[in-house]
Amino acid sequence: QVQLVESGGGLVQVGGSLRLSCAASGRIFTINAMAWYRQVPGKQREYVAGFTGAGSTNYADSVKGRFTISRDVAKNTVYLQMNSLNVEDTAVYYCKYRWSGMDYWGKGTLVTVSS
Numbered sequence: 402q403v404q405l406v407e408s409g410g411g412l413v414q415v416g417g418s419l420r421l422s423c424a425a426s427g428r429i430f431t432i433n434a435m436a437w438y439r440q441v442p443g444k445q446r447e448y449v450a451g452f453t454g455a456g457s458t459n460y461a462d463s464v465k466g467r468f469t470i471s472r473d474v475a476k477n478t479v480y481l482q483m484n485s486l487n488v489e490d491t492a493v494y495y496c497k498y499r500w501s502g503m504d505y506w507g508k509g510t511l512v513t514v515s516s
Contacts, residue, residue: 403427403505405435405496410510413486421481421510423496432472434499435479439492440509446495450481463489486514 409421425435436451450460450470458470469482479496493509 403429403498403500405498405505405507407494407496407507407510410494410512412513412515415487415514415516417486417514418482418484419486419512421483421494421512423479423481423507425477425479425496425498428500429477429498430500432474432477432479435472436497436499437470437479437481438495438497439490439512440495441492449494483512486512488514488516490514 404426406424407421409419411419413419423435433452433454433456437449438446439449440446448461449464450458450468452458460468467483467485471480483490491512491514493511495509496507498505
């Protein structure tokens with residue numbers, strides 16, 4: 402099994418920064434299969450950032466240039482550095498691991514950006 406635990410969410414003002422962490426344990430074959438998503442109540446969960454098969458990064462257009470995904474392979478941990486936050490970034494942020502057609506999700510961490 403796979404366990405994902407997100408942390409680092411909280412309340413921040415517009416223009417501020419937060420760094421989210423996702424610690425993975427269990428049967429993790431490659432940390433490159435991890436990604437960040439977010440969800441606002443009443444809306445669909447949306448992709449935020451992840452890694453390609455080659456290990457490079459990609460981002461949703463809405464966060465490009467402001468968010469940075471990184472990884473620590475030794476710790477099986479993925480990070481999301483979020484800068485220049487705006488009110489529209491308020492959401493529950495989830496970590497996902499996808500392997501062999503299965504998606505594993507963490508419980509999420511809430512990010513609230515106040516104006």
